[in-house]
Amino acid sequence: MEKENMTTLHTYVDQAIDRAISEKRIVGTVVQVALGGELVYSRAAGFADREQKRTMAENALFRLASVTKPIVSTAALALISQGKLSLHDPVTRWLPAFRPKLANGQDAQITIHQLMTHTAGLTYRFFQEEQGTYERSGVSDGMDLSELSLEENLQRLASVPLIYEPGDMWRYSIATDVLGAVIEKVTGMSLRESVQLLVTHPLHMTDTDFVAVDSDRLTAAYADGSEEPRLLHNQLEQVPFIEGTAGFRLAPNRANQPSAYASGGAGMVGSTGDFLTLLETLRQGGQPILTEAVATEMATNQIGELDMPYWPGRGFGLGFTLLKDPVAAGTPESPGTWRMGGTYGHSWFVDPKEELSVAAFTNTALEGMSGQYTTDICDAIYASIREGKEAARI
Template sequence: MLLAAPAFADDQSASLRARLDPVIDRAIADKRIVGTVILVARDGELVYARAAGQADREAGRAEKEDDIFRFASVTKPFVTAAAMRLVEEGRITLDDPVSKWLPDFHPTFDGKPATILVRHLLNHTAGLEYGFFQSPGGSYAKAGVSDGLDLTDISLDENLKRLASVPLASEPGKTFRYSLAIDVLGSVIEKATGKTLDKAVDELVVAPLSITGAGFSTKPSERLTAAYFDGSPEPKRMEGSIAVPIGEGQLMFSPDRILDAKQFPSGGAGMAGTAKDVLTFLETIRKGGSPILSGETVTTMMQDQTGPEAQTQGPGWGFGYGWAVLVDPEAAGTPQSKGTIQWGGAYGHNWFVDPVEKITVVAMTNTTFEGMWGQFTHDVRDAVYGKR
């Protein structure tokens, strides 16, 4: 539960607003983002909340704090927490071979059978990839693998069958490669619980936290933000299914996917919800995990599992279970404390939890990719720490 800031925190909130408001106003005026909802909590108190810009530019609809965003990879921590709860309950173990739960999932490495463990899925060392990291026409595209953001007529089982048909890019357990691992984990959760992933995540994570708006599908609503991607002179609206360039590859987006409950539940990208939903979850993690996880489990999840050489968010960043972990703030060039956890989502989101300063920041936007890793994210971070 988050509390409104008491009187003694008013000065702190006013100071934060004086730093953060101009950052938001400038990003909107410069047409780098279309709309955003930003929440900041410190020591369990909500010290900043603002909705700004437009949820739907063409309709002239202003952003509101309770608007619904497509999560993309903000989904991953929720699904990871569901898996870790099953670990706590003894229903799965970190060292279970994935094939124990998915007997038909048998990828190879270097021409030989490879053993992927549950822990390899959690920290993205399974040797899997994302199709958008490959050049168009790469091995995943040829196999018809979905990255989980596009409209498709295949099932989760079929997508994993296609995924397993492609040789692994690295030996399991050896190298960090951000990937479809959490989609595979979602299938493990389904088999371990006997329930669809959406129902399992709801029962294990969402419902116990009294989160009512987050899920793997939603109905058409004015609360659902439109989706945009970086463009000049202003962000462009996503219509239908669209391939957005990312590095040497391209990421296929279908914003209407979230409206189709028949789409397979992507454990890595399939949820939607509000900024408050995300803040509630992250504050639960920051405070030790109750009522969904034990403090010991949360500590494990927040420990670096890969080493900073993984550079999961650039120099100085490793990876735990569900998120990047800051190992070396100096190398990262960030005011965040060592042990900070952070991640984002391709639809334009960024969040972090600083356990030392007891700060949780959720910055949801409707603009790909500026809201995920653009200058806006750095400016928000620096404003929170008083560096701007």
């Protein structure tokens, strides 16, 4: 990217960040952009902890929530690359006791592929109504501070009827927690040790773990408020989600509790830079942790034309959404772009066509996951790219 176009990118992204902070939509953020394999933008802004007046730092640690999913999915794909696991394996090959039934009482078979594509018949407690089946059975979403072990949580999950026949629908779900248990069985190690061995250590992601590696760098957690974001205290906090659903139950102090079960869907803590390293590794073919064929499969739509609620114009690969129709999605991203986010206030996307990877982490739920901020950051980056291309043609 030419120097003047770099200046444009910095200006536009800075404006998007400054606007969100001045309008008190977010408390703090770290945004990093890689283009053509180079880090072209990195900025920390706002407060890591507003009450303590601790400014945000580029190496700040965030509760990753669903940003955990692509990390754990990559660990499973590393095992597939090594021939130790297959997408076609029934889950019961590895977890013989995990046998949730259909609502009519019939048996159902779930595959590893269905876990990784969220077509396994599962859901999340926060998507259900108050006192839904998961809540009544005491299933943890992986973001509260439950005393449950992973095995106990899966026992509870298996006691609840599936919400659809596996393979028939796409519904975002707790499936990656089940995948985490599969990974443990395949490796004979804890999920934490498995992810270290398969992903974080080979990529030198030293900030990323199932607990904060340095509690002094951990950001405070906030949620959308009427005049400014409200501080989430360490005890269980309710954060409304979609009208008619139970919403999120967040225990920010989980990030400092080694005793909390390792949630493959929501339990990790890490830095923006570490996650950008993973995105760039996957974008460039997956080496040294995945074969190129497996990395390509990860970024290929796996669910055909199944409808994805809340994600118009997108399909799903093996761990994240994939853009099929930019018009339907209302985005400037190129077809084939990968994107996901995290409840505590994160968004990220990879546009392989533009050789672009972006990680925009905040400490503010849900603005940083699905609010105007995510749109503003995306629009700013593509506006600078578009202007650069137009300038090059003149």
